[in-house]
Amino acid sequence: MYALSGMLQLQRMYIKSLSLRHFRTYMRLELDLPTGPILLMGANAQGKTSLLEAIAYLALGHSPLTHMDQQLLHWSAVESGMPFAQVRVEVVKRDRVETLEIALQHAHLTNGNTRLDKRIRVDNRAIRRSALSGHLNVVLFLPEDVQLVSGPPSGRRRHLDDLLSQVYPEYVDELSEYQTAISRRNALLRHLRDHGGDRRQLEPLEETLVRTGVTLTLFRRRVLALLSLHADRYHQELTGGAAWLHLEYQPNFDPQAPPQVDYQMGLRLRERPEVMVDVATLQNSYRKTLQQRRERAIQRGATLTGPHRDDVTFMSGGYDLGTYGSRGQQRTAVLALRLAELQWLEQETGESPVLLLDEVLAELDRTRRAYLLNLLGKVQQTILATTDAEMFPAEFREQALKLRVAGGIITPS
Protein backbone atom coordinates (compact mmCIF):
# COMPACT_ATOMS: atom_id res chain seq x y z
CA MET A 1 0.00 0.00 0.00
CA TYR A 2 2.16 2.76 -1.22
CA ALA A 3 0.01 5.73 -0.29
CA LEU A 4 0.80 5.78 3.37
CA SER A 5 4.13 4.06 3.55
CA GLY A 6 6.99 6.29 4.54
CA MET A 7 4.62 9.00 5.63
CA LEU A 8 4.45 8.26 9.31
CA GLN A 9 4.98 11.89 10.25
CA LEU A 10 1.67 12.75 8.65
CA GLN A 11 -0.73 14.82 10.68
CA ARG A 12 -4.24 13.54 10.48
CA MET A 13 -7.22 15.79 10.75
CA TYR A 14 -10.58 14.48 11.79
CA ILE A 15 -14.03 15.82 12.44
CA LYS A 16 -14.97 15.72 16.11
CA SER A 17 -18.52 16.96 15.82
CA LEU A 18 -21.02 17.97 13.20
CA SER A 19 -23.97 20.26 13.68
CA LEU A 20 -26.67 20.90 11.09
CA ARG A 21 -29.66 23.19 11.14
CA HIS A 22 -32.27 23.19 8.40
CA PHE A 23 -29.87 21.51 6.02
CA ARG A 24 -31.56 19.28 3.39
CA THR A 25 -33.49 16.58 5.29
CA TYR A 26 -32.05 17.61 8.64
CA MET A 27 -34.08 19.93 10.85
CA ARG A 28 -31.49 19.76 13.54
CA LEU A 29 -28.57 17.44 14.08
CA GLU A 30 -25.85 17.33 16.70
CA LEU A 31 -23.44 14.48 16.14
CA ASP A 32 -20.16 13.56 17.79
CA LEU A 33 -17.83 11.62 15.55
CA PRO A 34 -14.95 9.35 16.52
CA THR A 35 -11.86 8.59 14.46
CA GLY A 36 -11.79 5.45 12.36
CA PRO A 37 -14.49 4.18 10.04
CA ILE A 38 -18.07 5.37 10.51
CA LEU A 39 -20.87 3.52 8.74
CA LEU A 40 -24.06 5.40 7.90
CA MET A 41 -26.78 2.87 7.21
CA GLY A 42 -30.26 3.47 5.92
CA ALA A 43 -32.62 3.25 2.99
CA ASN A 44 -32.50 5.73 0.14
CA ALA A 45 -33.61 9.34 0.62
CA GLN A 46 -33.07 9.31 4.40
CA GLY A 47 -30.19 11.77 4.60
CA LYS A 48 -26.99 9.73 4.19
CA THR A 49 -25.70 11.60 1.17
CA SER A 50 -26.79 14.94 2.65
CA LEU A 51 -24.58 14.34 5.65
CA LEU A 52 -21.55 13.70 3.44
CA GLU A 53 -22.54 16.71 1.35
CA ALA A 54 -22.62 18.92 4.45
CA ILE A 55 -19.05 17.99 5.33
CA ALA A 56 -17.85 18.50 1.76
CA TYR A 57 -19.69 21.84 1.77
CA LEU A 58 -17.36 23.09 4.51
CA ALA A 59 -14.27 21.77 2.74
CA LEU A 60 -15.12 23.26 -0.66
CA GLY A 61 -17.16 26.32 0.29
CA HIS A 62 -19.93 25.07 -1.97
CA SER A 63 -21.92 21.91 -2.46
CA PRO A 64 -20.36 19.22 -4.64
CA LEU A 65 -23.88 18.27 -5.76
CA THR A 66 -25.61 21.53 -6.63
CA HIS A 67 -24.80 25.08 -7.70
CA MET A 68 -27.84 26.42 -5.93
CA ASP A 69 -27.51 26.97 -2.21
CA GLN A 70 -31.27 27.45 -2.13
CA GLN A 71 -31.64 23.70 -2.62
CA LEU A 72 -29.73 23.04 0.60
CA LEU A 73 -32.42 24.58 2.78
CA HIS A 74 -34.81 22.29 4.63
CA TRP A 75 -38.31 22.63 3.15
CA SER A 76 -39.76 23.90 6.44
CA ALA A 77 -37.16 26.66 6.53
CA VAL A 78 -38.25 27.74 3.07
CA GLU A 79 -41.91 27.73 4.03
CA SER A 80 -41.31 29.67 7.23
CA GLY A 81 -40.48 32.74 5.16
CA MET A 82 -37.26 33.27 7.10
CA PRO A 83 -35.01 30.69 5.49
CA PHE A 84 -31.89 29.90 7.44
CA ALA A 85 -29.48 27.01 7.37
CA GLN A 86 -26.25 26.29 9.14
CA VAL A 87 -23.51 23.69 8.83
CA ARG A 88 -20.83 23.54 11.47
CA VAL A 89 -17.98 21.18 12.28
CA GLU A 90 -15.23 20.99 14.84
CA VAL A 91 -12.04 19.82 13.19
CA VAL A 92 -9.24 18.39 15.28
CA LYS A 93 -5.84 19.25 13.89
CA ARG A 94 -2.31 18.68 15.09
CA ASP A 95 -2.22 21.37 17.73
CA ARG A 96 -5.69 22.83 17.90
CA VAL A 97 -9.41 22.39 17.36
CA GLU A 98 -11.05 24.63 14.76
CA THR A 99 -14.70 25.43 14.24
CA LEU A 100 -15.82 25.89 10.64
CA GLU A 101 -19.24 27.18 9.84
CA ILE A 102 -21.29 28.20 6.84
CA ALA A 103 -24.63 29.89 7.41
CA LEU A 104 -27.19 30.67 4.74
CA GLN A 105 -29.65 33.41 5.43
CA HIS A 106 -32.09 35.46 3.40
CA ALA A 107 -31.16 39.10 3.02
CA HIS A 108 -33.36 41.87 1.64
CA LEU A 109 -31.91 43.67 -1.32
CA THR A 110 -32.40 47.36 -1.98
CA ASN A 111 -34.67 46.59 -4.93
CA GLY A 112 -37.07 44.67 -2.69
CA ASN A 113 -35.91 41.23 -3.79
CA THR A 114 -34.27 38.81 -1.45
CA ARG A 115 -31.02 36.97 -1.83
CA LEU A 116 -29.52 34.05 0.00
CA ASP A 117 -26.52 35.36 1.91
CA LYS A 118 -23.69 33.00 2.69
CA ARG A 119 -21.48 33.63 5.70
CA ILE A 120 -18.35 31.61 6.21
CA ARG A 121 -16.74 31.61 9.65
CA VAL A 122 -13.66 30.00 11.10
CA ASP A 123 -13.57 30.05 14.90
CA ASN A 124 -16.53 32.44 14.79
CA ARG A 125 -14.71 34.98 12.68
CA ALA A 126 -16.16 35.86 9.29
CA ILE A 127 -13.77 35.12 6.44
CA ARG A 128 -13.67 35.36 2.67
CA ARG A 129 -14.30 32.16 0.72
CA SER A 130 -10.66 31.89 -0.27
CA ALA A 131 -9.54 31.96 3.37
CA LEU A 132 -11.47 28.71 3.91
CA SER A 133 -8.92 26.78 1.85
CA GLY A 134 -6.78 24.41 3.86
CA HIS A 135 -8.97 24.31 6.95
CA LEU A 136 -10.65 21.00 6.14
CA ASN A 137 -9.66 18.61 3.37
CA VAL A 138 -11.82 15.79 2.11
CA VAL A 139 -11.84 13.25 -0.67
CA LEU A 140 -15.37 12.44 -1.69
CA PHE A 141 -16.25 9.23 -3.55
CA LEU A 142 -19.64 9.41 -5.23
CA PRO A 143 -21.58 6.80 -7.21
CA GLU A 144 -21.74 9.19 -10.17
CA ASP A 145 -17.94 9.58 -10.17
CA VAL A 146 -17.65 7.52 -13.30
CA GLN A 147 -19.15 10.54 -15.09
CA LEU A 148 -15.82 12.24 -14.50
CA VAL A 149 -14.28 10.02 -17.13
CA SER A 150 -17.16 9.70 -19.59
CA GLY A 151 -19.11 12.91 -19.00
CA PRO A 152 -18.63 16.42 -20.41
CA PRO A 153 -15.42 18.45 -19.82
CA SER A 154 -17.19 20.87 -17.46
CA GLY A 155 -17.41 18.12 -14.83
CA ARG A 156 -13.67 17.45 -15.02
CA ARG A 157 -12.87 21.16 -14.80
CA ARG A 158 -15.14 21.64 -11.80
CA HIS A 159 -13.58 18.65 -10.14
CA LEU A 160 -10.05 19.90 -10.67
CA ASP A 161 -11.05 23.38 -9.48
CA ASP A 162 -12.59 21.92 -6.32
CA LEU A 163 -9.45 19.96 -5.56
CA LEU A 164 -7.13 22.92 -6.07
CA SER A 165 -9.48 25.21 -4.15
CA GLN A 166 -9.26 22.98 -1.09
CA VAL A 167 -5.57 23.73 -0.86
CA TYR A 168 -4.69 27.05 -2.47
CA PRO A 169 -6.53 30.24 -1.44
CA GLU A 170 -4.87 32.10 -4.30
CA TYR A 171 -6.37 29.64 -6.76
CA VAL A 172 -9.85 30.43 -5.41
CA ASP A 173 -9.27 34.16 -5.86
CA GLU A 174 -7.77 33.85 -9.34
CA LEU A 175 -10.55 31.50 -10.47
CA SER A 176 -13.27 33.77 -9.20
CA GLU A 177 -11.66 36.81 -10.81
CA TYR A 178 -11.31 34.89 -14.06
CA GLN A 179 -14.94 33.74 -14.01
CA THR A 180 -16.24 37.24 -13.30
CA ALA A 181 -14.18 38.63 -16.17
CA ILE A 182 -15.53 35.91 -18.50
CA SER A 183 -19.16 36.68 -17.60
CA ARG A 184 -18.55 40.41 -18.00
CA ARG A 185 -16.76 39.99 -21.30
CA ASN A 186 -19.50 37.71 -22.65
CA ALA A 187 -22.20 40.21 -21.64
CA LEU A 188 -20.18 42.96 -23.31
CA LEU A 189 -19.61 40.88 -26.47
CA ARG A 190 -23.37 40.36 -26.83
CA HIS A 191 -23.99 44.05 -26.24
CA LEU A 192 -21.43 45.00 -28.91
CA ARG A 193 -23.02 42.56 -31.33
CA ASP A 194 -26.59 43.73 -30.73
CA HIS A 195 -26.13 47.45 -30.02
CA GLY A 196 -22.57 48.36 -30.93
CA GLY A 197 -20.37 50.44 -28.65
CA ASP A 198 -16.77 51.12 -27.81
CA ARG A 199 -14.66 48.00 -28.24
CA ARG A 200 -11.94 49.39 -26.00
CA GLN A 201 -14.19 48.30 -23.12
CA LEU A 202 -12.91 44.79 -23.86
CA GLU A 203 -9.30 45.64 -23.08
CA PRO A 204 -9.33 45.77 -19.26
CA LEU A 205 -11.37 42.55 -19.16
CA GLU A 206 -8.94 40.83 -21.49
CA GLU A 207 -6.04 41.95 -19.30
CA THR A 208 -7.74 40.30 -16.32
CA LEU A 209 -8.31 37.12 -18.34
CA VAL A 210 -4.69 37.06 -19.44
CA ARG A 211 -3.29 37.57 -15.95
CA THR A 212 -5.59 35.14 -14.10
CA GLY A 213 -6.02 32.66 -16.97
CA VAL A 214 -2.31 31.94 -17.30
CA THR A 215 -2.05 31.44 -13.54
CA LEU A 216 -4.92 28.92 -13.64
CA THR A 217 -3.32 27.06 -16.53
CA LEU A 218 0.02 26.78 -14.76
CA PHE A 219 -1.60 25.57 -11.54
CA ARG A 220 -3.63 22.98 -13.38
CA ARG A 221 -0.68 21.73 -15.39
CA ARG A 222 1.52 21.28 -12.34
CA VAL A 223 -1.11 19.56 -10.19
CA LEU A 224 -2.31 17.27 -12.98
CA ALA A 225 1.22 16.08 -13.64
CA LEU A 226 1.51 14.98 -10.00
CA LEU A 227 -1.98 13.52 -9.87
CA SER A 228 -1.27 11.58 -13.03
CA LEU A 229 1.84 10.01 -11.49
CA HIS A 230 -0.03 8.91 -8.37
CA ALA A 231 -3.07 7.76 -10.32
CA ASP A 232 -0.90 5.67 -12.61
CA ARG A 233 0.66 3.80 -9.69
CA TYR A 234 -2.72 3.11 -8.08
CA HIS A 235 -4.14 2.08 -11.41
CA GLN A 236 -1.40 -0.46 -11.87
CA GLU A 237 -1.96 -1.83 -8.39
CA LEU A 238 -5.68 -2.07 -9.04
CA THR A 239 -5.19 -3.83 -12.36
CA GLY A 240 -2.37 -6.09 -11.19
CA GLY A 241 0.16 -4.15 -13.24
CA ALA A 242 -1.79 -4.71 -16.42
CA ALA A 243 -2.60 -1.14 -17.45
CA TRP A 244 -1.06 2.27 -17.06
CA LEU A 245 -3.09 5.45 -16.70
CA HIS A 246 -2.21 8.92 -17.79
CA LEU A 247 -4.24 12.02 -16.96
CA GLU A 248 -3.54 14.29 -19.83
CA TYR A 249 -4.09 18.00 -19.50
CA GLN A 250 -5.69 19.49 -22.59
CA PRO A 251 -5.40 23.22 -22.13
CA ASN A 252 -7.70 25.08 -24.47
CA PHE A 253 -5.05 27.67 -24.83
CA ASP A 254 -1.57 26.25 -25.26
CA PRO A 255 0.72 28.34 -27.44
CA GLN A 256 3.57 25.86 -27.26
CA ALA A 257 1.77 22.57 -27.23
CA PRO A 258 4.25 19.70 -27.42
CA PRO A 259 3.79 17.51 -30.47
CA GLN A 260 1.01 14.93 -30.13
CA VAL A 261 2.38 11.87 -28.44
CA ASP A 262 1.81 8.64 -30.24
CA TYR A 263 0.40 6.25 -27.68
CA GLN A 264 1.13 2.66 -28.46
CA MET A 265 0.04 -0.46 -26.71
CA GLY A 266 2.50 -1.34 -24.02
CA LEU A 267 4.24 1.99 -24.15
CA ARG A 268 4.29 3.43 -20.70
CA LEU A 269 4.35 7.14 -20.72
CA ARG A 270 4.76 8.34 -17.19
CA GLU A 271 5.28 11.99 -17.78
CA ARG A 272 5.97 14.20 -20.70
CA PRO A 273 8.94 16.47 -20.45
CA GLU A 274 7.63 19.75 -19.05
CA VAL A 275 7.86 22.52 -21.56
CA MET A 276 9.28 25.48 -19.76
CA VAL A 277 7.63 28.62 -20.97
CA ASP A 278 7.92 31.86 -19.09
CA VAL A 279 4.78 33.55 -17.84
CA ALA A 280 5.23 36.70 -19.92
CA THR A 281 5.43 34.66 -23.14
CA LEU A 282 2.26 32.76 -22.23
CA GLN A 283 0.46 35.98 -21.37
CA ASN A 284 1.48 37.73 -24.58
CA SER A 285 0.43 34.78 -26.62
CA TYR A 286 -2.96 34.47 -24.87
CA ARG A 287 -3.54 38.22 -25.23
CA LYS A 288 -2.81 38.03 -28.95
CA THR A 289 -5.20 35.12 -29.44
CA LEU A 290 -8.02 36.93 -27.61
CA GLN A 291 -7.49 40.00 -29.78
CA GLN A 292 -7.30 38.01 -33.00
CA ARG A 293 -10.53 36.18 -32.24
CA ARG A 294 -12.48 39.23 -31.09
CA GLU A 295 -14.66 39.49 -34.19
CA ARG A 296 -15.70 35.87 -33.99
CA ALA A 297 -16.29 36.23 -30.27
CA ILE A 298 -18.59 39.20 -30.90
CA GLN A 299 -20.54 37.23 -33.50
CA ARG A 300 -20.89 34.31 -31.13
CA GLY A 301 -21.42 36.44 -28.03
CA ALA A 302 -18.98 34.26 -26.12
CA THR A 303 -15.31 34.08 -25.19
CA LEU A 304 -13.84 31.32 -27.30
CA THR A 305 -10.37 30.91 -25.83
CA GLY A 306 -9.15 30.27 -22.33
CA PRO A 307 -8.98 27.87 -19.41
CA HIS A 308 -12.78 27.88 -19.07
CA ARG A 309 -12.58 25.45 -21.99
CA ASP A 310 -9.79 23.23 -20.68
CA ASP A 311 -10.18 19.48 -20.50
CA VAL A 312 -8.45 16.43 -19.08
CA THR A 313 -8.42 13.05 -20.78
CA PHE A 314 -7.95 9.70 -19.09
CA MET A 315 -5.53 7.81 -21.33
CA SER A 316 -4.89 4.13 -20.87
CA GLY A 317 -3.59 1.39 -23.10
CA GLY A 318 -3.21 3.88 -25.92
CA TYR A 319 -6.72 5.28 -26.01
CA ASP A 320 -9.04 7.73 -24.33
CA LEU A 321 -11.06 5.91 -21.69
CA GLY A 322 -13.80 8.54 -21.85
CA THR A 323 -14.61 7.53 -25.41
CA TYR A 324 -13.41 3.97 -25.72
CA GLY A 325 -13.17 2.62 -22.19
CA SER A 326 -15.61 0.07 -20.82
CA ARG A 327 -17.70 0.98 -17.80
CA GLY A 328 -15.43 -1.17 -15.66
CA GLN A 329 -12.28 0.49 -16.97
CA GLN A 330 -13.76 3.93 -16.35
CA ARG A 331 -14.65 2.96 -12.81
CA THR A 332 -11.15 1.72 -12.09
CA ALA A 333 -9.64 4.89 -13.55
CA VAL A 334 -11.82 7.10 -11.38
CA LEU A 335 -10.99 5.08 -8.28
CA ALA A 336 -7.30 5.52 -9.08
CA LEU A 337 -7.92 9.26 -9.46
CA ARG A 338 -9.65 9.51 -6.08
CA LEU A 339 -6.82 7.66 -4.40
CA ALA A 340 -4.34 9.90 -6.18
CA GLU A 341 -6.17 12.90 -4.74
CA LEU A 342 -5.84 11.47 -1.27
CA GLN A 343 -2.13 11.01 -1.80
CA TRP A 344 -1.70 14.46 -3.33
CA LEU A 345 -3.59 16.18 -0.51
CA GLU A 346 -1.40 14.40 2.02
CA GLN A 347 1.77 15.50 0.29
CA GLU A 348 0.64 19.03 -0.34
CA THR A 349 -0.84 19.82 3.06
CA GLY A 350 1.01 17.40 5.36
CA GLU A 351 -2.37 16.30 6.71
CA SER A 352 -4.42 13.28 5.85
CA PRO A 353 -7.85 14.25 4.51
CA VAL A 354 -11.17 12.89 5.75
CA LEU A 355 -12.60 10.34 3.34
CA LEU A 356 -16.29 10.42 2.45
CA LEU A 357 -17.66 7.47 0.50
CA ASP A 358 -21.19 7.31 -0.81
CA GLU A 359 -22.29 3.83 -1.91
CA VAL A 360 -18.99 3.24 -3.56
CA LEU A 361 -18.41 -0.38 -2.64
CA ALA A 362 -21.48 -1.54 -4.53
CA GLU A 363 -19.80 -0.46 -7.73
CA LEU A 364 -16.62 -2.42 -7.17
CA ASP A 365 -15.68 -6.06 -7.63
CA ARG A 366 -14.33 -8.10 -4.72
CA THR A 367 -10.64 -7.45 -5.30
CA ARG A 368 -11.06 -3.71 -5.56
CA ARG A 369 -13.41 -3.63 -2.63
CA ALA A 370 -10.81 -5.39 -0.49
CA TYR A 371 -8.10 -3.06 -1.74
CA LEU A 372 -10.12 0.02 -0.83
CA LEU A 373 -11.19 -1.29 2.59
CA ASN A 374 -7.62 -2.16 3.43
CA LEU A 375 -6.64 1.42 2.63
CA LEU A 376 -9.46 2.86 4.74
CA GLY A 377 -8.08 1.07 7.77
CA LYS A 378 -5.04 3.30 7.52
CA VAL A 379 -6.57 6.75 7.35
CA GLN A 380 -7.71 8.73 10.33
CA GLN A 381 -11.41 9.07 9.59
CA THR A 382 -13.72 7.70 6.94
CA ILE A 383 -17.46 8.16 6.69
CA LEU A 384 -19.22 5.61 4.50
CA ALA A 385 -22.85 5.68 3.47
CA THR A 386 -24.52 2.45 2.48
CA THR A 387 -27.94 0.89 2.04
CA ASP A 388 -26.48 -2.53 2.61
CA ALA A 389 -24.06 -2.97 5.50
CA GLU A 390 -23.74 -6.66 4.60
CA MET A 391 -21.46 -5.57 1.80
CA PHE A 392 -18.76 -4.91 4.38
CA PRO A 393 -16.80 -7.79 5.89
CA ALA A 394 -17.84 -8.61 9.46
CA GLU A 395 -14.40 -7.67 10.72
CA PHE A 396 -14.73 -4.18 9.22
CA ARG A 397 -18.22 -3.71 10.61
CA GLU A 398 -17.01 -4.54 14.08
CA GLN A 399 -14.41 -1.77 14.10
CA ALA A 400 -16.77 0.80 12.66
CA LEU A 401 -19.14 3.08 14.48
CA LYS A 402 -22.53 2.15 13.07
CA LEU A 403 -25.20 4.82 12.73
CA ARG A 404 -28.70 4.39 11.42
CA VAL A 405 -30.09 7.20 9.29
CA ALA A 406 -33.87 7.54 8.89
CA GLY A 407 -35.83 10.63 7.94
CA GLY A 408 -33.09 13.06 8.89
CA ILE A 409 -32.60 11.50 12.32
CA ILE A 410 -29.50 9.59 13.33
CA THR A 411 -29.44 6.87 15.96
CA PRO A 412 -26.65 4.51 17.04
CA SER A 413 -27.14 1.02 15.72
Place this chain on the structure above:
Amino acid sequence: MGNAAVPPSVTQLIQTFSELPGIGPKTASRLAFFLLRGKSELALRLAESLQGLVENTRFCSVCFNVTEQDPCPICANTSRDHAVICVVEEPMDLLALEGTNQYDGVYHVLHGALSPLEGIFAEDLRIKELEARVGAGVVREVLLATNPTSEGDYTAAYLITRLKALPVRLTRLGRGLPVGGDLEYADAITLTRALESRQEL
Protein backbone atom coordinates in the same frame (compact mmCIF):
# COMPACT_ATOMS: atom_id res chain seq x y z
CA MET B 1 -49.87 44.35 0.31
CA GLY B 2 -53.12 43.49 -1.43
CA ASN B 3 -54.98 43.88 1.87
CA ALA B 4 -58.52 45.26 1.65
CA ALA B 5 -58.07 46.84 5.11
CA VAL B 6 -55.48 49.24 3.71
CA PRO B 7 -56.81 52.13 1.57
CA PRO B 8 -55.38 52.36 -1.95
CA SER B 9 -53.61 55.68 -1.34
CA VAL B 10 -51.67 54.11 1.53
CA THR B 11 -50.90 50.99 -0.48
CA GLN B 12 -49.58 53.15 -3.25
CA LEU B 13 -47.30 55.10 -0.90
CA ILE B 14 -45.97 51.85 0.58
CA GLN B 15 -45.33 50.57 -2.91
CA THR B 16 -43.47 53.77 -3.81
CA PHE B 17 -41.36 53.75 -0.66
CA SER B 18 -40.30 50.17 -1.24
CA GLU B 19 -38.85 51.13 -4.63
CA LEU B 20 -36.24 53.18 -2.77
CA PRO B 21 -32.84 51.63 -2.12
CA GLY B 22 -32.43 50.07 1.32
CA ILE B 23 -36.17 50.00 1.99
CA GLY B 24 -38.01 46.70 2.11
CA PRO B 25 -41.78 46.18 2.38
CA LYS B 26 -41.69 46.27 6.20
CA THR B 27 -39.88 49.58 6.46
CA ALA B 28 -42.05 51.02 3.70
CA SER B 29 -45.22 50.21 5.67
CA ARG B 30 -43.73 51.63 8.85
CA LEU B 31 -42.85 54.90 7.10
CA ALA B 32 -46.25 55.21 5.45
CA PHE B 33 -48.16 54.68 8.70
CA PHE B 34 -45.83 57.03 10.54
CA LEU B 35 -46.73 59.79 8.07
CA LEU B 36 -50.43 58.99 8.52
CA ARG B 37 -50.33 59.27 12.29
CA GLY B 38 -51.51 62.89 12.71
CA LYS B 39 -48.31 64.41 11.40
CA SER B 40 -49.87 65.83 8.25
CA GLU B 41 -47.49 68.79 8.51
CA LEU B 42 -44.51 66.46 8.06
CA ALA B 43 -46.09 64.68 5.10
CA LEU B 44 -46.75 67.97 3.33
CA ARG B 45 -43.23 69.23 4.02
CA LEU B 46 -41.92 65.99 2.58
CA ALA B 47 -44.08 66.42 -0.51
CA GLU B 48 -42.80 69.97 -0.94
CA SER B 49 -39.17 68.90 -0.60
CA LEU B 50 -39.66 66.19 -3.18
CA GLN B 51 -41.25 68.62 -5.59
CA GLY B 52 -38.39 71.08 -5.03
CA LEU B 53 -35.91 68.30 -5.64
CA VAL B 54 -37.45 67.50 -8.99
CA GLU B 55 -38.12 71.07 -10.14
CA ASN B 56 -35.05 72.93 -8.94
CA THR B 57 -32.19 70.53 -9.39
CA ARG B 58 -30.39 69.49 -12.51
CA PHE B 59 -26.97 68.20 -13.46
CA CYS B 60 -24.11 70.66 -13.87
CA SER B 61 -23.33 70.87 -17.58
CA VAL B 62 -19.60 70.72 -16.83
CA CYS B 63 -19.09 68.10 -14.11
CA PHE B 64 -22.57 66.50 -13.91
CA ASN B 65 -22.85 66.96 -10.19
CA VAL B 66 -26.34 67.67 -8.86
CA THR B 67 -26.89 71.42 -8.67
CA GLU B 68 -29.46 74.21 -8.57
CA GLN B 69 -27.36 76.55 -10.65
CA ASP B 70 -25.50 75.74 -13.81
CA PRO B 71 -22.50 75.59 -13.74
CA CYS B 72 -22.42 74.29 -10.19
CA PRO B 73 -20.75 76.32 -7.37
CA ILE B 74 -17.62 74.15 -7.59
CA CYS B 75 -17.20 74.58 -11.34
CA ALA B 76 -18.01 78.31 -11.04
CA ASN B 77 -15.44 78.82 -8.29
CA THR B 78 -12.42 80.50 -9.90
CA SER B 79 -10.20 79.97 -6.87
CA ARG B 80 -10.26 76.20 -7.42
CA ASP B 81 -7.74 74.49 -9.67
CA HIS B 82 -9.56 73.75 -12.91
CA ALA B 83 -6.58 71.87 -14.31
CA VAL B 84 -7.16 68.95 -11.95
CA ILE B 85 -10.26 66.78 -12.43
CA CYS B 86 -11.27 64.17 -9.90
CA VAL B 87 -13.46 61.46 -11.46
CA VAL B 88 -16.06 59.87 -9.16
CA GLU B 89 -18.92 57.42 -9.67
CA GLU B 90 -21.68 59.21 -7.75
CA PRO B 91 -22.47 62.66 -6.31
CA MET B 92 -22.21 61.09 -2.84
CA ASP B 93 -18.55 60.29 -3.53
CA LEU B 94 -17.95 63.93 -4.40
CA LEU B 95 -19.50 64.98 -1.10
CA ALA B 96 -17.23 62.60 0.80
CA LEU B 97 -14.13 64.03 -0.88
CA GLU B 98 -15.32 67.62 -0.31
CA GLY B 99 -15.75 66.74 3.36
CA THR B 100 -12.00 66.32 3.68
CA ASN B 101 -11.29 69.97 2.75
CA GLN B 102 -8.08 68.68 1.22
CA TYR B 103 -8.93 68.83 -2.46
CA ASP B 104 -9.19 72.08 -4.40
CA GLY B 105 -9.49 70.80 -7.95
CA VAL B 106 -12.77 70.20 -9.77
CA TYR B 107 -14.81 67.02 -10.30
CA HIS B 108 -16.45 64.86 -12.91
CA VAL B 109 -19.36 62.63 -11.91
CA LEU B 110 -19.78 59.52 -14.10
CA HIS B 111 -23.14 58.51 -12.63
CA GLY B 112 -22.25 54.88 -12.19
CA ALA B 113 -19.57 52.34 -12.99
CA LEU B 114 -19.17 49.95 -15.90
CA SER B 115 -21.09 46.76 -15.20
CA PRO B 116 -21.85 44.68 -18.31
CA LEU B 117 -23.73 42.13 -16.21
CA GLU B 118 -26.18 44.79 -15.10
CA GLY B 119 -26.32 46.30 -18.58
CA ILE B 120 -24.24 49.38 -17.81
CA PHE B 121 -21.81 50.19 -20.63
CA ALA B 122 -19.54 53.10 -21.52
CA GLU B 123 -22.29 54.95 -23.38
CA ASP B 124 -24.45 54.94 -20.24
CA LEU B 125 -21.88 56.91 -18.25
CA ARG B 126 -20.61 60.50 -18.66
CA ILE B 127 -17.39 59.33 -20.25
CA LYS B 128 -17.62 61.10 -23.63
CA GLU B 129 -18.08 64.34 -21.73
CA LEU B 130 -15.02 63.64 -19.59
CA GLU B 131 -12.95 62.92 -22.66
CA ALA B 132 -14.08 66.19 -24.22
CA ARG B 133 -13.16 68.15 -21.07
CA VAL B 134 -9.74 66.57 -20.89
CA GLY B 135 -9.20 66.98 -24.61
CA ALA B 136 -9.96 70.71 -24.43
CA GLY B 137 -6.43 71.25 -23.23
CA VAL B 138 -6.57 73.08 -19.88
CA VAL B 139 -6.45 69.90 -17.84
CA ARG B 140 -3.12 68.82 -16.37
CA GLU B 141 -4.17 65.90 -14.17
CA VAL B 142 -7.05 63.43 -14.02
CA LEU B 143 -7.43 61.79 -10.61
CA LEU B 144 -9.41 58.55 -10.88
CA ALA B 145 -11.43 58.12 -7.69
CA THR B 146 -13.80 55.31 -8.64
CA ASN B 147 -14.64 52.85 -5.87
CA PRO B 148 -12.07 50.16 -5.01
CA THR B 149 -14.53 47.50 -6.15
CA SER B 150 -14.27 45.19 -9.10
CA GLU B 151 -16.60 47.46 -11.15
CA GLY B 152 -14.77 50.60 -10.02
CA ASP B 153 -11.41 49.12 -10.98
CA TYR B 154 -12.75 48.04 -14.35
CA THR B 155 -14.11 51.54 -14.97
CA ALA B 156 -10.79 53.12 -14.00
CA ALA B 157 -8.85 50.75 -16.27
CA TYR B 158 -11.18 51.58 -19.15
CA LEU B 159 -10.82 55.32 -18.55
CA ILE B 160 -7.06 54.86 -18.68
CA THR B 161 -7.27 53.18 -22.11
CA ARG B 162 -9.36 56.11 -23.34
CA LEU B 163 -7.36 58.93 -21.79
CA LYS B 164 -3.80 57.64 -22.00
CA ALA B 165 -3.22 59.14 -25.46
CA LEU B 166 -4.02 62.64 -24.17
CA PRO B 167 -1.23 64.75 -22.65
CA VAL B 168 -2.44 64.60 -19.04
CA ARG B 169 -1.14 63.03 -15.88
CA LEU B 170 -3.37 60.13 -14.82
CA THR B 171 -3.45 59.32 -11.11
CA ARG B 172 -5.46 56.91 -8.99
CA LEU B 173 -6.63 57.39 -5.43
CA GLY B 174 -4.27 55.55 -3.05
CA ARG B 175 -5.55 52.40 -1.42
CA GLY B 176 -4.59 50.59 1.70
CA LEU B 177 -5.41 50.21 5.34
CA PRO B 178 -8.26 51.96 7.11
CA VAL B 179 -7.20 54.44 9.78
CA GLY B 180 -7.74 53.01 13.27
CA GLY B 181 -7.78 49.50 11.82
CA ASP B 182 -5.74 46.54 12.88
CA LEU B 183 -3.07 45.11 10.59
CA GLU B 184 -3.74 41.63 11.91
CA TYR B 185 -7.37 41.73 10.80
CA ALA B 186 -6.84 43.21 7.36
CA ASP B 187 -7.63 40.82 4.50
CA ALA B 188 -4.88 39.63 2.17
CA ILE B 189 -6.03 41.68 -0.82
CA THR B 190 -6.11 44.96 1.10
CA LEU B 191 -2.68 44.22 2.55
CA THR B 192 -1.30 43.39 -0.89
CA ARG B 193 -2.62 46.69 -2.23
CA ALA B 194 -1.18 48.54 0.74
CA LEU B 195 2.21 46.95 0.10
CA GLU B 196 2.05 47.81 -3.59
CA SER B 197 1.22 51.43 -2.92
CA ARG B 198 3.73 51.92 -0.10
CA GLN B 199 5.47 55.26 0.00
CA GLU B 200 9.04 56.42 0.16
CA LEU B 201 9.67 58.33 3.38
